[in-house]
Amino acid sequence: MKIFKYLIWLFAFAMAIVGCKKDTYNLSERLDKSQVKFEVVQDLETDPGGNTVILINKTPQTIAMWDYGTGKSNRDRDTIRFAFAGDYVIKFSAETGGGVVEMDPVTVKVTADNLSYVDDPLWNFLTGGVGQEKTWILDYGDHGIFDGPVSYYEPLTNWQQMQDGTAKLGWAPAWKDNQWIIQEADKASTMTFSLKGGPFMKTHKVTENVDESGTYFLDSDGKTITTSGATILRSQSFIANATNWNNKLVILSLTENQLQIGVRRTNSEGDYLYSWNFISKEYADNYVPPDTGPKLPDAGFDPKFEAGELLTMLTGTSGQTWGIDGKGNAIDWIAKGNGWTKSSNDSRDWGWNASWDAVADNSWIRFEKNGMKYFRNQSGVVTTGTFSINEATNEVTLNGELLIQNPGNWMSPAVATFKVVKAFPGEADTKGIWFGTSYDVPKDEWFAFHYIIQ
Structure with a gap:
């Protein structure tokens, strides 16, 4: 032998x-x-x-x-x-x-x-099977599977949670809007897993300027992968953020066309799980994007009001009380007319958190038509002011007070003028209203709070 x-x-x-x-x-x-x-x-x-x-x-x-x-x-x-x-x-x-x-x-x-020791669907998905090899690339969001090459999950997220839908996603940044994540040159980086005579692994890393050859061990029961002599594809700027790029990395998903490998972040930003999102090169090379036409904005975005209609939506017949939709979907980032959050938990901890839960449960605002009065109950403390509306821009300006606050939190709105970015005339009682409190010009993105009638 x-x-x-x-x-x-x-x-x-x-x-x-x-x-x-x-x-x-x-x-x-x-x-x-x-x-x-x-x-x-x-x-x-x-x-x-x-x-x-x-x-x-x-x-x-x-x-x-x-x-x-x-x-x-x-x-x-x-x-x-x-x-x-x-x-x-x-x-x-x-x-x-x-x-x-x-x-x-x-x-x-x-x-x-x-070869019974490699007779497992995961081995076939990863390598193509015994005597074969398979090449993977990072998904930059151009192939209908992932939004970008990396997503953020809670630290202990595992395969089973991904399978049963209980995994808690923190952020799934689209690369086209967050190109700081990884250089475009790494679209040409490749990672190949082989079963030609053994479990061999090779990588071609463009920005790291290295070609690696090594071995790997796929634990199909424990849903982890260990590499030796090579590491998975990653962003060069993320390398220092984690101490373990080799040993028992969690596999979050693996199918014929997609692979997610989790790496724990260990730097001063705090414990979190990077999910590096891969697609097979064969799938990418043969992918044909569906012809969906131009993407339409979310329902209710940039609403059109008749004269006086926005005032009536805010005040009702004479006065109306509103609160942040903490138990539903409290906040969103609405880029080019499209938001991405479905519930407050979509940004749990890094965005919406327990302190905001407490604020939302114990605070409200009220608009009254007579005298254009504005009231705010901030955790039991009621203050008053007035408000005005610019019907040409759908902007509301508060005089004497602000929207509901969470002092010291980075999302707490600090402006007296905000924009109604999403609204549903005639349906405010069931769908609420979205107040845009900050605008990112390069991204054409509003950060907005969702208020509902109390």
Whole structure:
């Protein structure tokens, strides 16, 4: 059997069969190599070809450090499986109180393929199957699947939550409106997963100016991927934002045409999950955009009012009370006439949060037609002022007070004049009204609050 020269020819599937990982350790002094005992045993009953290998740390008061090429383990007893015939190198080190003791590597010989270990739909989706390879690229939002190359999810988001629809998306920025995320040149970057003789991985990274070759381990049960010698495609400007780009990265979705891999953000911005969004190059090369015609603005955007109609919408017959729709959809970013939020939870924590929940539950505003009076109840404190309407621009100006506030929060409206950007004449009692409180000129985007009748 041919002996592979490099560790990239190492293919191991690891699954723990006895959980012996310690919760706490009482480490000894540094040991001599002769004092460190471990075993690497091929289970020939399970696999006559030697594909199944049991790793055993027999040295008390040490932390096991196994490296089998495409994965690593700290378990005292672990089981790995090699799908392909060949010679494989397993490294073992023992961490002691006096330091790490590195042992001589052990080579095991596998004499036959056992391709049942890659007989899984996820392996086929990722690679095209045994003897095949598949190339992936980041999705810049041009192929009908993702809005852009990266999305933001809550830190512990996993495969199952994505499948059952309970995953909490924080932000899905469209690249065309947020080109700071990644350079356009990286549209030419590629990432290829292969099963031609082993689990090989290669990347071509344009802005990182590197071509990588390595191996990978797909845990189809745990829905994670580990890479060695190469990392997934990512934005060069995001590299410093995370400390782990290799080990047990969560797979959020994987189909024939799309792949999402999660990387935990660990910098000062706070814990969050980057979802790097990929599409297969074959799909991208053959994608034909549907002819949908020009995108229409949201219903109610840039409303047209008859003379006095906006005043009547705000005040009703004589006076009307409004509150922020905190339990529904409180805020939105409306770009070129189109918003994206469906509920307050769509921007939960980074936008809408618990402090806004409290404010919305305990505050209201009121417009009265007689005297054009304006009232605000801010968490139990009622203040008064007046208001005026510019019917030519659908702008409302408050005199003496502002809209409902959340002091210290970046979304708290600080302007006395706001624009009615979405409204539904004759349907305000069921659909409310959207007040645009800030406008981003380059994006043609309004940030707006949704008020409903109380």
